[in-house]
Amino acid sequence: MSELRNTRVPAADGAPEVDRKALWVVRELGLPAIVKSCVACRSARHHPTGKVRVNASGKLLDVWMLISCELCDRTSKITVHERVHVRTLDHERLVMFENNDPAVVRQLVMDTALAGRTGYRLDWTGTWELETDLPFHELDEPVSLEVVVRFELPAPVRVEKLLTAGFGLSRPAVRGMVESGRIRLPVAVDAKVRGDFGFFVVTSSSS
Numbered sequence: 001m002s003e004l005r006n007t008r009v010p011a012a013d014g015a016p017e018v019d020r021k022a023l024w025v026v027r028e029l030g031l032p033a034i035v036k037s038c039v040a041c042r043s044a045r046h047h048p049t050g051k052v053r054v055n056a057s058g059k060l061l062d063v064w065m066l067i068s069c070e071l072c073d074r075t076s077k078i079t080v081h082e083r084v085h086v087r088t089l090d091h092e093r094l095v096m097f098e099n100n101d102p103a104v105v106r107q108l109v110m111d112t113a114l115a116g117r118t119g120y121r122l123d124w125t126g127t128w129e130l131e132t133d134l135p136f137h138e139l140d141e142p143v144s145l146e147v148v149v150r151f152e153l154p155a156p157v158r159v160e161k162l163l164t165a166g167f168g169l170s171r172p173a174v175r176g177m178v179e180s181g182r183i184r185l186p187v188a189v190d191a192k193v194r195g196d197f198g199f200f201v202v203t204s205s206s207s
């Protein structure tokens with residue numbers, strides 16, 4: 001499951017003293033769509049059926065995740081393991097596969113390494129929303145702020161999009177604050193992040 005671990009962004013160097021802390025959460029609304037062409041229709045969007053198939057041939061196992069086409073419902077298979085020796089597969093994980101465990105299905109669907117290996121793309125549109133306890137008008141006050149952004153799912157989100165949504169500001173306003181050093185980010189403003197990170201809003205005088 002190491003491939004599912006979130007990529008942690010290192011904290012900014014020389015973290016400033018802050019007056020307030022805020023928590024933003026990228027909440028999970030749903031699973032990403034699996035984008036691969038359907039052999040039966042023109043659709044390219046699939047969703048997991050919730051089923052995992054395990055086939056044993058002697059001591060060798062095949063494991064597939066079943067997905068169905070959004071348009072025509074045709075079921076197809078994503079190869080998770082191909083002819084692996086039963087002993088190389090973690091027993092608990094095998095039991096989860098056999099039980100169609102929703103947690104293991106969720107992991108498989110969100111596994112970008114599996115997507116890359118198997119040749120499909122994930123569409124994360126509509127899978128998350130930003131929840132914040134910070135009213136954006138606080139940015140007008142001369143206070144410094146540390147914001148911790150926590151991800152419930154590894155959806156790739158552009159930092160700029162988080163900032164515009166979180167502060168209720170326009171893209172030029174956000175870019176201006178980043179350029180002036182008011183907002184201090186650990187990554188570029190147009191980078192995509194898919195795991196927990198933190199950033200600072202500093203008062204203009206302390207920069």
Ligand SMILES: [Zn+2]
Nearest residue numbers: 038041069072
């Ligand atoms: Zn189809």
